[in-house]
Amino acid sequence: MVGKSFLYEQVAERIEASIGRLMLKGGDKVPSVRKLSEEMNVSINTVFQAYSILEAKGLIVSRPRSGYIINSFSSSFQAPKEVFKFSIPSTVEVTAMASAMMKNAKENGIVNFSILAPVNELLPITKLNKAVHASLTSLSNDNFQYPLVDGHPRLLKQIARRTGDWNTPLSTGNILVTNGCMEAINLSLDAVCRPGDIVAIESPTYHGILQSLESRGLRALEIGLDAKGGVSIELLREAITNQKVAACVFMPSCHNPTGSSMTNANKLLLADLLGKRGIPLIEDDSLGELNFSIERSLPVKAFDKYDNVLYCSSFSKTLAPGFRIGWVSAGKYQAKIERLKFGSNISTNPALQDAIGRYLESGQYETHLRKLRSALQGQMMKYVNAISNYFPKDIRLSPPQGGLSIWIELPENTDAFALQKAVLGKGIGICPGHIFSTSNFYHHFIRINYCPLWNSKTENAVISISKLI
Structure with a gap:
């Protein structure tokens, strides 16, 4: 059963779907508030509220005297290189490393980007x-x-x-x-x-x-x-x-x-x-x-x-x-x-x-899921924007289509496991790429979860990670 939603939420969903159909890219201008008001037969105030939702999610940004444009964060990155095909069958030995890493992050990570779960603030407790x-x-x-x-x-x-x-x-x-x-x-x-x-x-x-x-x-x-x-x-x-x-x-x-x-x-x-x-x-x-x-x-x-x-x-x-x-x-x-x-x-x-x-x-x-997805997408966009602003310019990532995490390729000479240990010393938990494979192919990758609510503490943590990279 689909839960009820406010009109401006429905309008926001229709605008987001329209953006996807038109394949608009970063920097493209979205239709004016007045034009959408006429096309959708809703008030100007409803469109403003809908745009506010999309702006909070990071999908669009406001430009003085220019209206709204598509956020260009997705065009700031190259996707991770796709050179891995398949391996020969191999035995698996990751439990000790993964268990120790997760335990240390849980105990010592003041800002923990390694736990793949929504925070309490996003749950119907x-x-x-x-x-x-x-x-x-x-x-x-x-x-x-x-x-x-x-x-x-x-x-x-x-x-x-x-x-x-x-x-x-x-x-x-x-x-x-x-x-x-x-x-x-x-x-x-x-x-x-x-x-x-x-x-x-x-x-x-x-x-x-x-x-x-x-x-x-x-x-x-x-x-x-x-x-x-x-x-x-x-x-x-x-x-x-x-x-x-x-x-x-x-x-x-x-x-x-x-x-x-x-x-x-x-x-x-x-x-x-x-x-x-x-x-x-x-x-x-x-x-x-x-x-x-x-x-x-x-x-x-x-x-x-x-x-x-x-x-x-x-x-x-x-x-x-x-x-x-x-x-x-x-x-x-x-x-x-x-x-x-x-x-x-x-x-x-x-x-x-x-x-x-x-x-x-x-x-x-259903109502909860819709709000959770919207909140997580907004979280993701804020994290990706911060990574774009603070991380080295030669990193690679593809903004996720869903879920709770961002997969980042760092410069190839980076040791993600050493980075994980270094940021843990700053009270920050991340996941090194080593634990996501039986090979050493992802030694310079990290996973950052955008579950912790975005605020000054999480922003400072992202800045600390960027400096240690």
Whole structure:
């Protein structure tokens, strides 16, 4: 259910969509307030309010006596070089480095750009608290007993409802609630792989996936990203022709760390390519709801005609990171996933499942998502503008299409791991590129998350990073 919005918010969304259709670039002038007022049949004040929203997001800037123009930050950078194709299958050894780095950043990072989660100020905490209270005080309360292994009926129903626009919507019977998205991915790997198997992953990829492969004795086959976003279909086709790949683990929407997304057309190609060859796709869609496009980006699972996609998602990046509520829909592997879940930890916290289910029932989730995406896009643009102003001019980045992070290529002689240690000494946490690959290809890359609210403290932190670079 789509939440209600003010007229000026609707106008802002229509203007943003129009900017995308017209392919306006940095420095291009946007239509005047009076012209838009006439074209959209709304008041001049409504258009001013809409432009204020877009200006706060960083999409447009005001120029005295010239009206509004498109912000030119995106034209300030070159995209990172695309020279990585694919690697030979290799063992994975990143857990010690990634764990130590994340722990140190959590304990010592006063300004922490390494935690991939929205801050409390962007979450509906008061409403979630009410839902938790209702969940714990209901007279007909089974939340103090062991729940069903597949999940709380209220939450399963709401998750299924959110897939209504897929080619084949999910039913409650093929959804299993997990302890976050990572448990969903781990269960999926256990269902389709054995130690020593080759698993195709994106390069770069989320370090948590590498850690999962390492702990299972699986070998990683890294495949480069396409210029348009997402794993390259051509490179993947070549790789699976030459290697015996047991499964793929990809993040097609709001990829971590790059923030890129595959087109729906490429998602369909991906689903067909792997489905015809019977190679399972474990789809990590934990960030998919944070796509900045006006139209919702569908997951690969929505195009799956082969029952071959093990779809993994969660509410950690949109509602409550600490609740650790995720879910998996594993197609033909669902029964095996359920057995693995029961043998691992029986079930997931029923009270928190019920609370999220109650919140979704209220119809407020879509409104929250719209506000969250808008706030994050505004955050991202402010961070990118600051990076443009303060960082060396020879860095490369592509402004993300969604998600929570910016992937930055520094001058090639930069050691990102040494930089991470240096900024930690200043009370700042960042992620070095080393932890996103089994190779040393990203030794001069860093990931900065734009989750911390932009203010003088975060700006000073960005300035400190730039000086240490």
